[in-house]
Amino acid sequence: xxAVSQTPxxxxxxxxxxxxxxCEQNLGHDTMYxxxxxxxxxxxxxxxxxxxxxxxxxxxxxxxxxxxxxxxHLNLHINSLELGDSAxxxxxxSQFGGGGQPQHFGDGTRLSIL
Amino acid sequence: xxxxxxxxxxxxxxxxxxxxxxxxxxxxxSQSFFWYRQDCRKEPKLLMSVYSSGNEDGxxxxxxxxxxxxxxxxxxxSKLSDSATxxxxxxxxGTALIFGKGTTLSVSS
Numbered sequence: 038x039x040a041v042s043q044t045p046x047x048x049x050x051x052x053x054x055x056x057x058x059x060c061e062q063n064l065g066h067d068t069m070y071x072x073x074x075x076x077x078x079x080x081x082x083x084x085x086x087x088x089x090x091x092x093x094x095x096x097x098x099x100x101x102x103x104x105x106x107x108x109x110h111l112n113l114h115i116n117s118l119e120l121g122d123s124a125x126x127x128x129x130x131s132q133f134g135g136g137g138q139p140q141h142f143g144d145g146t147r148l149s150i151l
Numbered sequence: 152x153x154x155x156x157x158x159x160x161x162x163x164x165x166x167x168x169x170x171x172x173x174x175x176x177x178x179x180x181s182q183s184f185f186w187y188r189q190d191c192r193k194e195p196k197l198l199m200s201v202y203s204s205g206n207e208d209g210x211x212x213x214x215x216x217x218x219x220x221x222x223x224x225x226x227x228x229s230k231l232s233d234s235a236t237x238x239x240x241x242x243x244x245g246t247a248l249i250f251g252k253g254t255t256l257s258v259s260s
Contacts, residue, residue, distance in 0.1 A: 070247055079252050082248065082249070126208045137183045138183075142194040142196070142245060144193065144194045145193075145194050
């Protein structure tokens with residue numbers, strides 16, 4: 038059973054397009070996250086949701102819009118894709134937010150912008 | 152000063168060697184500390200949490216030094232399968248994890 042699953046695993050698209058990445062966790066966790074890992078391998082937080090509510094929104098262009106229909110799902114929609122959006126996007130979850138809890142990661146979505 | 156800093160390496164060691172990585176953090180309010188392992192083109196996986204008194208899991212030992220604001224990871228008797236990037240992660244209450252850029256370890260036979 039996959040604990041944190043993301044789809045699609047690979048996404049190749051053209052500049053200017055709009056795309057979505059989906060994430061689901063079956064761990065019963067309350068908190069979910071989106072991270073971006075760029076070509077220099079730096080893993081940076083983008084958003085965090087706790088029980089469907091946005092709790093962390095780092096400095097991310099508003100072309101990125103997360104949506105959490107329920108606490109087991111956190112999707113990421115990206116409008117007007119740019120070359121700089123090429124990266125690996127990881128979804129993660131933890132039992133609670135607020136620190137102290139390790140996070141479990143999905144296996145990533147590799148986004149390539151042509 | 153970056154929030155979480157690690158020596159990127161690479162650390163190239165022979166099988167059986169002992170190797171240690173350090174990770175410094177800038178925010179003295181940091182409360183939780185972790186080591187993750189990331190294999191090439193894979194997701195980060197939790198290796199171990201780091202507790203104030205230090206903790207050990209098999210060949211791996213983690214230490215926290217709050218006064219000097221760093222955490223360390225010691226790997227004894229290195230195996231080929233230990234080759235990976237090791238990420239330290241730190242957070243304060245109410246925030247997400249802040250990751251270092253990782254230290255690359257290559258163990259050779």
